[in-house]
Each structure stands twice: as structure tokens, then as C-alpha cells.
Amino acid sequence: MIEIKNVSKVFKGEKSDVHAVSNVSLTIRDGEIFGIIGFSGAGKSTLVRCINLLERPTSGEVLIDGQDITKISARELRSARKKIGMIFQHFNLMPSRNVFDNVAYALKGSGKSKNEIREKVRELLKTVEMADKETAYPSQLSGGQKQRVAIARALANDPKILLCDESTSALDPQTTKQILNLLKKLNQVLGITTVVITHEMAVVKELCDRVAVMDHGKVIEQGETFSVFANPKEPLTKAFIATTSNLKKIHELIAENSPAIALKPGEIIAKLSYTERSVSEPLISTISQKFGIVLNVIFADIDFIQGSPIGGTVGIFSGEREKITQAIQYLIEKNVFVEVIKDERSA
Amino acid sequence: MSEALEKIMPNVMADPERFWDSVLATLEMTAWSGCIMFVLGLFFGVILTVTRDGGILKQRAVHQILDKLVNLFRSIPFVIFIAILLPVTKAIMGTKIGVRGVIVPLVAASVFFFARQVETALAGVDPGLIEAAESMGKSPINIIFTVYLHESVAALSRGTTITLINLIGLTAMAGYVGAGGLGDYAITWGYNYGHTDVIWVSVLAIVVIVTVIQCIGGLIAKKATH
Numbered sequence: 001m002i003e004i005k006n007v008s009k010v011f012k013g014e015k016s017d018v019h020a021v022s023n024v025s026l027t028i029r030d031g032e033i034f035g036i037i038g039f040s041g042a043g044k045s046t047l048v049r050c051i052n053l054l055e056r057p058t059s060g061e062v063l064i065d066g067q068d069i070t071k072i073s074a075r076e077l078r079s080a081r082k083k084i085g086m087i088f089q090h091f092n093l094m095p096s097r098n099v100f101d102n103v104a105y106a107l108k109g110s111g112k113s114k115n116e117i118r119e120k121v122r123e124l125l126k127t128v129e130m131a132d133k134e135t136a137y138p139s140q141l142s143g144g145q146k147q148r149v150a151i152a153r154a155l156a157n158d159p160k161i162l163l164c165d166e167s168t169s170a171l172d173p174q175t176t177k178q179i180l181n182l183l184k185k186l187n188q189v190l191g192i193t194t195v196v197i198t199h200e201m202a203v204v205k206e207l208c209d210r211v212a213v214m215d216h217g218k219v220i221e222q223g224e225t226f227s228v229f230a231n232p233k234e235p236l237t238k239a240f241i242a243t244t245s246n247l248k249k250i251h252e253l254i255a256e257n258s259p260a261i262a263l264k265p266g267e268i269i270a271k272l273s274y275t276e277r278s279v280s281e282p283l284i285s286t287i288s289q290k291f292g293i294v295l296n297v298i299f300a301d302i303d304f305i306q307g308s309p310i311g312g313t314v315g316i317f318s319g320e321r322e323k324i325t326q327a328i329q330y331l332i333e334k335n336v337f338v339e340v341i342k343d344e345r346s347a
Numbered sequence: 348m349s350e351a352l353e354k355i356m357p358n359v360m361a362d363p364e365r366f367w368d369s370v371l372a373t374l375e376m377t378a379w380s381g382c383i384m385f386v387l388g389l390f391f392g393v394i395l396t397v398t399r400d401g402g403i404l405k406q407r408a409v410h411q412i413l414d415k416l417v418n419l420f421r422s423i424p425f426v427i428f429i430a431i432l433l434p435v436t437k438a439i440m441g442t443k444i445g446v447r448g449v450i451v452p453l454v455a456a457s458v459f460f461f462a463r464q465v466e467t468a469l470a471g472v473d474p475g476l477i478e479a480a481e482s483m484g485k486s487p488i489n490i491i492f493t494v495y496l497h498e499s500v501a502a503l504s505r506g507t508t509i510t511l512i513n514l515i516g517l518t519a520m521a522g523y524v525g526a527g528g529l530g531d532y533a534i535t536w537g538y539n540y541g542h543t544d545v546i547w548v549s550v551l552a553i554v555v556i557v558t559v560i561q562c563i564g565g566l567i568a569k570k571a572t573h
Binding site for chain 1 (some may be wrong): 476483489493498573
């Protein structure tokens, strides 16, 4: 378990001090994938560096399995770091060493014999599906391959924690997906506690069990990924979520008075958002049959987070005024969040 | 063959022994001072790098003092070094003259220049690599050898080449303390007597030495780059 308690980091500046991290407290449970999202400059990279003390907090405690690592000696810190793997945005592989030597580097001085190191490195490279590139140099690898080698290196000393600092930000979407799948697999197979720093909500959506949203050095919102996506509280969280959804386009269409959403009298446009984990009924066909209304779907954006569907639908409801009201009532009872965007049911 | 050479460079061939002795003296001075300069310069360059702000062994005072010292020593001309270091040379080498007498001033005049070359070379190491090594629990001393020095072999090789070639230039002035060498040969046996061939042969010999050093340096740099 990682417990970050009241951690602050202040960088002394020429003119004024920069409060990169202000009084952050977080608990990251064993075996979970924890996401920290924020725009650049939000302090998330500094915060994650406080976990292995690449940045020493100005104040506060960092407890790893109950041990405050800000209070241990340099030697103890070095052995603690061996149990905390880290991967980076720009991979940070040593250009003068080939793939094998890059991974073996992490094992030097671990007391293992040459043969043991060779075996371990081969096993690690197999895990990240890079066994055939043993003698290649980093300059000969693609970004995704480099990150795989970096992951193998980070896992060399069998760490309990893996810190990922924007580890997919320099990769294309397809490679990102592969790396995320690999991280997910490692988490499941090895049970390694994974902390993911990112500015992409899609990464959080894909990977994380829980998420914290950071802004100006503070954690402004945190919780299970599903709940945060379903019920974002802070405007910034909503903005991040909006980047992964196309439902917001309805507001653009309304603003430009698009003919696609021209309403006849008696019709309404409503946005239905699924905010509970229980949406499994065919709600739309149910309400159109049950209340005899017509529902014309304009947008739908349904995704799966932690195995539950999330997202929503924007549609035009037409039918008898009374029936529409009943249908909406029914949806609300089913825990669907209904937002009427445009109403042409003149009184 | 020998007759042809005697025709082209009569004054050199009049005493070829003297020419070869000069080549040997130049090589000897360059090799000795080069080796000492390399070790000390590497040491100072590393210290400059790791003790600076944000370095892995940040020591503000050490960095400031060394930085100023390097600037100070780099501004002293070589001839003055020979003069002011005479007592030091005597104390260390037991003599003030000959090849042994010139090594101390040669080292003093080149080591701080080389320290700057090392500093520049190490500055070219991606800070991300240092961070990665730290995150793996490597100690600062380990990082100096396995990351800073290991990852900058190409740049260090280029810096060493430049410094060694400068050093050869400096050995030309070694005649001041009777250390001989090609520079001394070209002036005393060439210029002073109006022996143009001696001057040209000396220059040619230096060009050859410089080219060889440049080639070796380039080869090492190329081998270390992947």
C-alpha cells in the first residue's frame, strides 16, 4: 500500500516559489491500477516522483507498506527503489547498450550471477514480447518496442509497485493500446500495484480502477473510475471526460441550428446518461413500446469501464405530451439521468 | 632513396638522429602529460558535473570554487605556467628541465581545458537516463561510471582528441626548458639557421601525429555510437 500523507513540494524560484504539489493525500491499494490525471503543470509528475523520492517532498510523509521512505537512509532508499519500478514518457533507455544490456543493467549489483542475470533478462524480454530483439540497440526500435524494453527493465528486480509517468504519451493510438494491454496483463498476472500518470482520459478509462484528478498541485476529485466518469463533480473532471465522448456535440448542433435536430411542435431533445452500473435493459425499445412514443437517436456513446457500460444517448422524443412525461419518469426510476436539452412542447 | 631524400631535405638528413629524437620527445611529452591530464581532467569534469545545482551530488560550494579555479587556470598562458610552476615541477619531478620538466606545466595548461570538455560531454547525457538509473536504486558513484561516463564515450573521445591536439601545439614551446620536441627542432635547427626543409619536415611530422590522433578519436567515437 502506498500512503501519501499531506505531501507538498515547493520549488524555490528566482522570483516566486512554485507550489508543484500542495498538501496532497492519497492512498493507493495493493494490486490496483491507480490513475492520476491532469493537464501538464498540474503537478502529477512531481507527485509520482515523490513515491520513489526522485523528488523529495518539502513536507509530508510517503508510506510504502507502512514505512515512511522520507525518513530512511540513502542506502535503505536505494534498496526500497529496487522494489519500485518506473517507466517514462521518453523511455530513457541507454543508447550505448543493447536491449539485453539495458535490462541487465537493472540487475547489476543485485548479487545475481551472470547466468542468473541472463536467464532473468530472457524471461523478462519474453514477458514483454521482445525476446527476438535482444541484440538490437534502442535506436533501432520503435517507440512501442522501446517502452516494452523499459517495462522489462522496470520489472527486473520484481518490484511490488510500477510507476508509469506519461508512459504512452509519446506513442500512437494503436501502440498505446498495446502498451496499456501489457500493463493490464502485468497487473493481473503479477499483482503489481500500478500508478499511472497521464493527461489522457482515454488511458484512465482503459486501464485504471481508481483515479485522482489533479489541478494546480491539488487533488480535486478522486474515486473509482466508473463513479468519476458517471458523476464527475468538478468542471475540470467533466472537461476531461468530455474529451472521450461525442455527446457534447449536441450543444454545437443546437448552437448552429442544424437541420438534423429541427424539432416539430411537441417534440423534445433529451440526453440520457447512464450513471449506475446496472444498465442492462434495452431501455430505449422498452419505452417506445411501453409508452407508444418514437425515439430518434441522434448520438449514442456507450463505453465500458471496469466492465460496466457508461455513457449516454441523445435523442428526439416525439409522441403525446403525457406519454413523453411518463417515459422520462420511467427512465429516472431506472436510474438514468435525463437532461432535456430542447423542448418544443409549447404549453 | 636516401640520395633523393638528401636532395629534398639536406639539413634534416645531415642529422636524422636529431629529427627522430625530436619526434620521440614530442610523443613522450604528449603521451605522459596526455595520460595525466586525462585522468585529472576526467575527475574535475565529473566533479563539476555532479556537484552543480540539480546534480546527483549537489555541493554548491565545491562547484563554485572549482568552477572559478578552472576559469582562472584556463586564462594563464602556457609560457607563464612554465615559469610560475618551476618550483612545483622541481618538487614533483625532481628536475626543472627536459621532458620531465615540461610535463607539469603541460598538464596544468591542458587539464582545465579538458575538464571543460568533459563537463560539456557529460552535459550531453540525457537527464532522463540519470533519473532512470536513480529510480533503479543505483548509487551516485555507480551512476557516474555506468551512466555519465559509459554513455558519453563518443563525446569524451572527441573532447580528448581536441585537447591532445592542443597539447601537441603546447609542446612546441617545450624548448624553453630544454625538453626538445619538434617545435624546438623547427626553431633551433630550422628557422634560426634558415633551414626551410627542417621547418617543413617538422610541420609534416606534426600533421601526421595530429592525423593519427584524430583518426583514433574518430574511430572510438564511431564505435561507441549506436
